[in-house]
Amino acid sequence: MLWPLLLTVQVALSAPATHLVTNLPGVPSYSFQIYSGYLPIPNSNGRELHYVFITSQNKPASDPVVLWLNGGPGCSSMEGAFMENGPFVFSETNNTMFTNPYSWNRIANMLYFESPAGVGYSVMGSIINNSTNDTQTASDNLIALQYWYTLFPEYKQNSFYISGESYAGVYIPYLASYILYYNAKNPTTAIPIKGILVGNPVTDWTVDADSAWPAFLYWHQLIDDSIYFPWVNLNCSLLWPSDPACEPLGDSMYDLFTGVNYYDIYRECIPEQPMSNHKRRWMTENLQGISNCVPNNALTLYLNNPKVRNALHINTTLGAWSECADLDYYTDMRGSIFLYPSLISTPNFLINIYSGDTDSCVATEGTRTWINNLGMTTNVTWSEWYLDQQVAGMYTRYGTNFRFNTIRGAGHMCIQWMPAQGFMMFQYFLQAADLPSTP
Amino acid sequence: MLWPLLLTVQVALSAPATHLVTNLPGVPSYSFQIYSGYLPIPNSNGRELHYVFITSQNKPASDPVVLWLNGGPGCSSMEGAFMENGPFVFSETNNTMFTNPYSWNRIANMLYFESPAGVGYSVMGSIINNSTNDTQTASDNLIALQYWYTLFPEYKQNSFYISGESYAGVYIPYLASYILYYNAKNPTTAIPIKGILVGNPVTDWTVDADSAWPAFLYWHQLIDDSIYFPWVNLNCSLLWPSDPACEPLGDSMYDLFTGVNYYDIYRECIPEQPMSNHKRRWMTENLQGISNCVPNNALTLYLNNPKVRNALHINTTLGAWSECADLDYYTDMRGSIFLYPSLISTPNFLINIYSGDTDSCVATEGTRTWINNLGMTTNVTWSEWYLDQQVAGMYTRYGTNFRFNTIRGAGHMCIQWMPAQGFMMFQYFLQAADLPSTP
Known part of the structure; x- marks a missing residue:
């Protein structure tokens, strides 16, 4: 059902020269290339993914290609490009754009997809496409990537990696699995995927949400014994039906720390709305709970600037860009954990999970738990x-190819908030090297 | 045995004018008074406590008198005076002295004791005094305080409070208990004590060290499952004999995070020694474990300056000042928890416990546990x-008079690192007011 689509990829009709970004407003002069354009999904009722591609500052011809995906589901990877690991990023506090000394394109060709279709400046096409899910997203991402290679065939020999954070913890193992499956079937046109780098990832809802989230709140003093112990003793769940007495406990948990930056509990909250309106939402998609403590006003303003839209070759029929789209997204409640055994057993396939340890959204503890549950052999002990x-x-490190590291005192957007640490991790990941255990 | 001493307080032989500090080097001009001098302990083989007294910037005649004590045991309260809540404090990072906008003497007359005798510029007297303990310290502090009132009788009507941090979690409830006991016996010469304010306090070793410390390390990602779960399952203890298998686990815990600032795990470590020599000590007095990540070089240099010594009227026969004295201190392993039921039941006696929640030394979790164990009624729920x-x-808040608050993202020296929050808490404490639950 899905796979036939993979073989219908069109040859690119336009040379990437038309995608070259030549006059991006507000940025200093630079010596690499930026491309921005569309990757159509055939037979999809009009879906097209918007991509941005930024060539390496180092050796673009031989440096790896690294795809970056933000999460949500439904949030735009322009966050990654313009707030996190791109060459020019916006300051959260004063809205100015600055040159990012830790841009990942210092050592890699960086590719950003706005995915799924309908997110950011990607084209949803028919309204029926508003309803989507993990497998559809993976399939579209793969097709878009194949199309991208037709635009940039010169990168077909470079190593390819997928990176991202948060709900990309689902997108990435899915896409990697689809690529590996495709490669096995089509060795001559294989995509040269070498590994994945995933931060504060949604992976296994039962440990990411249930257990890790309440435990994180408790052990970081955000809720007290009167909530936590009954919650544990009643074996309450955030996700599945549980004792009716759990509901008020859950409400209390959500209500308790409305003023804390949900994405980094020790970080200032810079509210987009007055603090009095600032409430997290109690909802089934609980890990999407939005604390509006992390402003993106400057980015939104910038991307909606007609000159920027024009420079990025944005489809003129599209409406305003916003950080996250209100898609009707069906989450497979198995998360992505079920994909890991196969990824781990893929020879030479590098997996690096990282976790900012002061994030309450996808708390490190849950990530540690699902990694432990995989039962791998520890080869570099916790250090x-x-x-x-x-x-x-x-x-x-577990075995040879599975790495896990925390970023100390960093929240959900590690790369944005600890860019030097993030860049170093990225560098060591690409080298398949252990992080240094001494000063 | 102890109490007769309390009645032998001498009338001060010298007027406080001779204790007035008139030419303290390096400080800007100021409009309050600073006194520094000695408070002799009679029949003690020569013990004398050095004190510094800084009058209020507000209404010294009616503002409360607040004693501040640092911990250790054996560390000097000059840390409090010149690094934490005094009017002029040293920067950790660039060693300069600056005016502290959050000095507690903005609203209180601040008194600092270097206690026990032998600490800092306090006089130990006979070498036999090197060996001391909690009750001796409490007795000396009370006698010194009574002597201080003979020097400053004009403050006898002002409210009196005791504040401090860390091992002062033992000193303070002891001294408060001794004062309340003395007051009950001597109503006409009662010391007008109104309450205590104690931060990251050593209170109940069984919960402060055992349970809270390993749990803190685990839940803040400093140790992993391979250490923590065996530790818990074997019911290991840091303090008391336990399964021999616990020892290597304990060693691993101590060894694991040598580079982390023990007093604030998310704070930079500014080592006084090269990082390669930087090891925590594995020892029975485990909560004293010194991570030398918090420099006090500037303070040490300053207090050893002959002009500063002279200005502070320091005993010329004493050697160099150092942050902590190597006393032979006998710790009552009951901590101070056994003193709380009596303090809590004292009418109108205000107790405010606070805790910087990123301190691994006396972790918030232990403090919450001993407070919960007291079984008080919650009147203001966790907010x-x-x-x-x-x-x-x-x-x-529990009942009317027992308050507990965390300081978010602050370590062991909350007042030094979160001075604005510390000052606000101090202000509300003196007003016996609840901290504001809305922005």
């Missing part, structure tokens, strides 16, 4: 890793 | 408190 004489986090 | 539109921490 400090260092950057600039300071402990950047903890690091461990 | 956020605010400063400048930001969540400053969590707050709860």
Whole structure:
């Protein structure tokens, strides 16, 4: 049902020269290339993914291609490009754009997809496409990627990696699995995927949400014994039906720390709305709970600037860009954990999971739990890793190819908030090297 | 045995004018008074406590007198005076002295004791005094305080409070208990004590160290499952003999995060020694474990300056000042928890416990546990408190007079690192007011 689509990829009708970004407003002069354009999904009632591609500052011809995906589901990877690991990023506090000394394109060709279709400046096409899910997203991403290679065939020999954060913890293992499956069937046109790098990832809802989230709140002093112990003793669940007494406990948990930055509990909350309107939503999609403590006003303003839209070759029929789309997204409640055994057993396939350890959204504890549950052999024991004489986090390696590291004192958007640590991790990941355990 | 000493307080032989500090080097001009001098302990083989007294910037005649004590045991309260809540404090990072906008003497007359005798510039007297303990310290502190009132009788009507942090969690309830006991016996010469304010306090070793410390490390990602779960399952103890298999687990815990600032795990480590020599000590006095990530070089240099010594009227026969003295201190392993039921039942006696929640030394979790174990009635439920539109921490009140609050993202030296939050808490404490639960 899905796979036949993979073989219908069209040859690109336009040369990437028409996608070259030549006059991006507000950015300093630069010596690499930026491309922006559309990747159509055939037979999809009009879906097209918008991509941005930024060539490496180092050796574009041989440096890897790294796809970055933001989460949501439904949030735009322009966040990654213009707030996190791109060459020019916006400051959260004063809205200015600055050159990012830790841009990942210092050592890699960076590719950003606005995915699924309907997110950001990607084209949803027919309204029926508003309803989507994990497998549809993976399929579209693969098709878009194949189309992208037809635009940029010169990168077909470079190593390819997928990176991202949050709900991309689902997107990425799915896309990687689809690519590996495709490669096995089509060795001559294989995509040269080498690994994945995934931060604060949604992976296994039963440990990411149930258990990890209430435990995180409790052990970081956001809720007290009067909520936590009954919750544990009643074996309450955030996701599945449980004792009716759980509901008020759950409400209390959500209500309790409305003023705390949900994505980094020790970070300032910079509300987009007055603090009095600032409430997290109690909802079934609980890990999507939005604390509006992380402003993106500057990014939104910028991307909606007609000159920017024009420079990025944005489809003129589209409406305004917004950070996250209100898709009718069907989440497979198995998360992505069921895909890992196969990924782990893929020879030479590099997996690096990382976790900012002060994030309450996808708390490190849940990530540790699902990794432990995989039952791998520890080959580098839990240890400090260092950057600039300071402990950047903890690091461990299982087998040869599965790495896990924390970024100490960082929240959900690690790369945005700890860019130096994030860049170092990225660098070591691409080298398949252990993070340094001494200062 | 102890109490007769309390009645032998001498009338001060010298007027406080001779204790007035008139030419303290390096400080800007100021409009309050600073006194520094000695408070002799009679019949003690020569013990004398050094004190610093800084009058209020507000209404010294009616503002409360607040004693501040640092911990250790054996560390000097000059840390409090010149690094934490005094009017002029040293920067950790660039060693300069600056005016502290959050000095507690903005609203209180601040008194600092270097206690026990032998600490800092206090006089130990005979070497036999090197060996001391909690009751001796409490007795000396009370006698010193009574002597201080003979020097400053004009403050006898002002409210009196005791504040401090860390091992002062033992000193303070002891001294308060001794004062209340003395007051009951001597109503006409009662010391006008109104309450205590104690931060990251050593209170109940069984919960502060055992249980809270390993749990804190685990839930803040400093140790992993391979250490923590065996530790819990074997019911290991840091303090008491336990399964021999616990020892290597304990060693691993101590060894694992040598580079992390033990007093605030998300704070930079500014080592006094090269990081390669930087190891925590594995020892029985485990909560004293010194991570040298918090420099006090500037303070040490300053207090050893002959002009500063002279200005502070320091005993010329004494050697160099150092942050902590190597006393032979006998710790009552009951901590101070056994003193709380009596303090709590004292009418109108205000108790405010606070805890910087990123401190691994005396972790908030242990403090919450001993407070819960006291079985008080909760009258203000666990809730956020605010400063400048930001969540400053969590707050709860038991009965009328027992307050507990966290300071969010602050370590062991809350007042030094979160001075605005610390000052606000101090202000509300003196007013016996609940911390504000809305922005």
